Amino acid sequence: MDRITGVQLFARIVETGSFSKASVDLGVTQPTATKHVAAVEARLGARLLNRNTRGVSATEIGALYYEKCKTIQRELEEADNLAALLQSRVGGQLRISTSVAFGRRVLTPLVLTFMREHPEITIDLSFDDRYVNLVEQGVDVAIRMGRLADSSLGARYLAQNPWVLVASPAYLAQHAAPQAPSDVAQHPCLIYSTVQGDERWHFIGGGREHSVPVRGPLRTNNLSVLLEATRDSMGLAILPWYVAHGSVQRGEVVPLLTDFALPVQEMHAVFPSPKLVPSKVSSFIGYLQEQFTAEWWARRAETA
Numbered sequence: 299m300d301r302i303t304g305v306q307l308f309a310r311i312v313e314t315g316s317f318s319k320a321s322v323d324l325g326v327t328q329p330t331a332t333k334h335v336a337a338v339e340a341r342l343g344a345r346l347l348n349r350n351t352r353g354v355s356a357t358e359i360g361a362l363y364y365e366k367c368k369t370i371q372r373e374l375e376e377a378d379n380l381a382a383l384l385q386s387r388v389g390g391q392l393r394i395s396t397s398v399a400f401g402r403r404v405l406t407p408l409v410l411t412f413m414r415e416h417p418e419i420t421i422d423l424s425f426d427d428r429y430v431n432l433v434e435q436g437v438d439v440a441i442r443m444g445r446l447a448d449s450s451l452g453a454r455y456l457a458q459n460p461w462v463l464v465a466s467p468a469y470l471a472q473h474a475a476p477q478a479p480s481d482v483a484q485h486p487c488l489i490y491s492t493v494q495g496d497e498r499w500h501f502i503g504g505g506r507e508h509s510v511p512v513r514g515p516l517r518t519n520n521l522s523v524l525l526e527a528t529r530d531s532m533g534l535a536i537l538p539w540y541v542a543h544g545s546v547q548r549g550e551v552v553p554l555l556t557d558f559a560l561p562v563q564e565m566h567a568v569f570p571s572p573k574l575v576p577s578k579v580s581s582f583i584g585y586l587q588e589q590f591t592a593e594w595w596a597r598r599a600e601t602a
Contacts, residue, residue, distance in 0.1 A: 304334050308346070309367040311335065312360070315353040325512070383591045392578050395421040395432070395440040399521035401425040404595075405441060412585050419578060427492060427519055432555045432570045438579050441586075444493075454573035454583045457590035459563040460496050463499075464551040469531040472546075475554055480510035482555075486533035487512035492519045493563075499536060503558035525551075536560060540595035565590070 303324070310320035311331065321331045339346050346360035356364055403425065411503060413419055414490040424430075424437075431449065432440060443459050463482075465475070476482050489497060489512065501508040514533045518524055520522050521541045528535040529550045545551045567583045 304338065304372075305367045305370050307331055307334060308338065309364060309371060311347065312356050312364045315355065317354060326412045373387050390418070390578055391422060392582060393424070393438045394438055394582075395424050395426060395428050395430050395435070395437045397441070397443070398425045398550070399541055400441065400443070402522075408586065408589055412582060415585075416578075416581070432568065437570070438576070439567050439569045439582060442566050442568055445564060446566055446568065450571065452569045452575060453566045454587065456565045456567055456583075456586055457594055459565045461536050461560040461562070462539050462542050462546075462552045463533045463534060463536050463560065464508075464528055464542050464546070465548065465554060466529055466531045466551050469533065470552060472531075475552075477555075479555065479558060480505070482510045482512060482534060485514075487514035488524050488527050488533045488535040489514060489517040489520060490519070490524055490536065491517050500561055501555065501558040502560075503555075508558070528530060538563075538595070543595050 303326075307320060307324050307326065310323050311317055314320050314323070317331050317335075318328050321328045324331075324355070335347060342359075342363075344359045345357050346363055348355045348357055348360075348488070394405075394409065402425070404411060406423070409421055409423055413421055430437060430440065430444065432438075441456070446453055465473075465485075474481075476485065478517050479499075482499060496510055499512050501510065516524070516527050516532060518527075521537060524535050525537060525541055525545060527533070529545060534554070542551060542553075546553060567586060569579050569583075
């Protein structure tokens with residue numbers, strides 16, 4: 299029996315005046331309780347309890363030991379209450395990790411609104427296109443695109459992240475727009491290395507999947523650079539709608555092959571453990587789930 303349980307057991311024996319009643323209250327057998335008290339008395343070298351036919355009572359040393367046990371119990375209860383309070387309140391520091399483009403264009407304004415609604419929250423927001431180790435980096439929640447690998451992390455689905463094929467009007471004025479996926483191979487293509495690392499673009503339409511080999515003058519892991527190169531008429535690019543939407547609205551780029559679907563990424567909020575999730579984390583994730591409804595990219599994407 300651990301010493302904390304032993305403290306609780308001894309205190310209950312003194313309060314009830316009975317080994318059997320204390321044993322029932324704490325869910326142990328009476329022989330276990332008897333052995334535990336005997337072990338404590340042997341360790342201390344002092345008798346703590348008087349035993350007679352009328353029941354059990356504390357000796358002088360036992361009464362002093364009981365008072366110390368009650369102090370320990372109160373401290374434990376206060377510690378438990380404090381932990382429960384911190385677990386339940388939406389406050390403290392919330393460390394968030396996200397990719398650079400998504401963080402700047404979409405997540406930042408949402409985080410600022412969440413902070414205004416929860417003034418007790420402080421935010422540590424970090425941008426990194428690499429997956430960070432949540433436990434090692436002390437991250438409370440991260441936003442990740444794509445199918446999740448099996449892991450011990452907790453996760454909540456947020457939304458779909460759709461992509462679109464685009465080119466600038468100036469580029470299309472000099473090159474015929476592709477009418478079928480196979481036509482894309484004849485154009486210079488701007489490649490996002492993080493997702494399209496195999497330099498093949500995949501389209502779905504006409505009842506089948508079309509896998510098109512592509513090549514071009516630029517390969518980068520930065521979506522903002524890719525968008526800028528597309529607006530500068532350097533070729534075709536596949537971009538997330540949240541990146542392309544503002545430029546499409548302003549006529550800086552034009553969607554192509556809209557009758558064909560591009561692969562869609564799942565977007566999740568992930569956190570270190572699915573068990574005992576702090577309220578600050580569950581509240582933030584619930585808030586995000588409310589924001590990422592149909593065509594969220596049209597409402598949330600940066601327009602500057």
